[in-house]
Amino acid sequence: MKLSLRFRTFLLILFLVSLASWTVSRLLLRPPTGRPYFTEGPTAAAADKPYIPANDDEANNIEIYKRVSPAVVNITSTTVDFDFFFNAMPKQGSGSGAIIDVEGHILTNYHVIEGARALEVTLADKHKLKAKPIGIDPYNDLAVIKIDPPGKRALAFVQMGSSSNLQVGQKVLAIGNPFGQLEGTLTTGVISSLRRSIRAENGKVIDDVIQTDAAINPGNSGGPLLNSHGELIGINSQILSTSGGNIGIGFAVPVNTAKRIIPDLISEGRVKRPYVRLYGYEITADLAEALDLPVDHGFLIARVQPDDSFGQAGIRGGRQAYLVGNSMMILGGDILAEVDGQPIDSKPQLDRIIDNKKPGEVVTVKIYRQNRPMTLRVALIERPSNGSIL
Numbered sequence: 001m002k003l004s005l006r007f008r009t010f011l012l013i014l015f016l017v018s019l020a021s022w023t024v025s026r027l028l029l030r031p032p033t034g035r036p037y038f039t040e041g042p043t044a045a046a047a048d049k050p051y052i053p054a055n056d057d058e059a060n061n062i063e064i065y066k067r068v069s070p071a072v073v074n075i076t077s078t079t080v081d082f083d084f085f086f087n088a089m090p091k092q093g094s095g096s097g098a099i100i101d102v103e104g105h106i107l108t109n110y111h112v113i114e115g116a117r118a119l120e121v122t123l124a125d126k127h128k129l130k131a132k133p134i135g136i137d138p139y140n141d142l143a144v145i146k147i148d149p150p151g152k153r154a155l156a157f158v159q160m161g162s163s164s165n166l167q168v169g170q171k172v173l174a175i176g177n178p179f180g181q182l183e184g185t186l187t188t189g190v191i192s193s194l195r196r197s198i199r200a201e202n203g204k205v206i207d208d209v210i211q212t213d214a215a216i217n218p219g220n221s222g223g224p225l226l227n228s229h230g231e232l233i234g235i236n237s238q239i240l241s242t243s244g245g246n247i248g249i250g251f252a253v254p255v256n257t258a259k260r261i262i263p264d265l266i267s268e269g270r271v272k273r274p275y276v277r278l279y280g281y282e283i284t285a286d287l288a289e290a291l292d293l294p295v296d297h298g299f300l301i302a303r304v305q306p307d308d309s310f311g312q313a314g315i316r317g318g319r320q321a322y323l324v325g326n327s328m329m330i331l332g333g334d335i336l337a338e339v340d341g342q343p344i345d346s347k348p349q350l351d352r353i354i355d356n357k358k359p360g361e362v363v364t365v366k367i368y369r370q371n372r373p374m375t376l377r378v379a380l381i382e383r384p385s386n387g388s389i390l
Helices: 005-029 044-048 056-071 255-268 285-291 347-355
Strands: 072-082 088-099 105-108 118-122 128-137 142-147 171-176 185-199 205-212 224-226 231-239 250-254 278-282 299-304 320-324 327-331 335-339 362-369 372-379
Touching: 056 072, 056 171, 056 185, 056 224, 072 105, 088 231, 105 255, 118 142, 128 255, 142 255, 171 231, 205 231, 205 347, 231 255, 250 255, 278 347, 285 320, 299 327, 335 347
Parallel strands: none
Antiparallel strands: 072 088, 072 118, 088 105, 105 142, 118 128, 128 142, 171 185, 171 224, 185 205, 205 250, 224 231, 231 250, 278 299, 299 335, 320 327, 335 362, 362 372
16 A cells, blocks of 8 residues: 555655754763763772872872972881690791881891891892891880981981970871781871870880870880981871770870980990989878878989999988888988989989989989988999890
């Protein structure tokens, strides 16, 4: 049956309209670059585009990591342990360190290298080098070791900052090798508190320690704590943890302590420090009232080593034991009230003042002897050395 001219014209128009709609839709949906509309992952152009930090703080983190991380190293120490049958068994431990000069000196914790028979340093580029101990200070849990870079290779090193004007809430960054496996790890946080005290493994109390919530884990020990300028302000030393991992409480030895002793560690292998061994009691208001003392603060000396600085200067200890309340105390000794004009109210405070002195210096001390004030000059004697680096 023949179609009418009008119907055939209608079908032709319908076909042309459909064709035009399909063509327009293809042109509109087609990507302008000519690449497929659906892609897997970023295009090559997007991958080559440089990353733009979201804010200034993020940019600061990135810049400091790129600049300082090449100066942070992993330290592997090999010690010797013994099994049940006294067979020697090598045992390895790990920690972190910071290169502090172009000669290859590395600052770390003493406990990272303690007892080591061999030391190996892994640089940020995975290059491994043998290291040797240069100097140790168990009293501040610090040590300096050294590598010899091959050829004329230039070493990156950290810039020393200052820990004298730190503020709680100040941003800090830590770079290290947590658990001895995750080299070059960056964590950030703030200074949580200042002037904390921690106890080194030899029992010595380390004062003026920095507390931070920047994540610090085993293996971070000896690594740098940095300020927002990328300067070294502390040496990560300990964590407070019930599980062995980070819970947001870490401690760092202040860089000013390190700067004071590094010259001795490099030149002498140890720190030359005054020899002071006093034993006694911190005077409180209650104790002063109970003993009828002339002052309500100070350090009541019970015993003095005759060969230490204060013993040589004639400072006297107690002579007789008495029961005071529920405690047995040795009384009759001098009361140490001031050193170089600074009031003394505890043994740690005395240690802090003396630790900032050098052997041979003379300090002026104010004491009370049998309730009478006296002023003495004390020449500080060098602490005897045990003659061993490790």
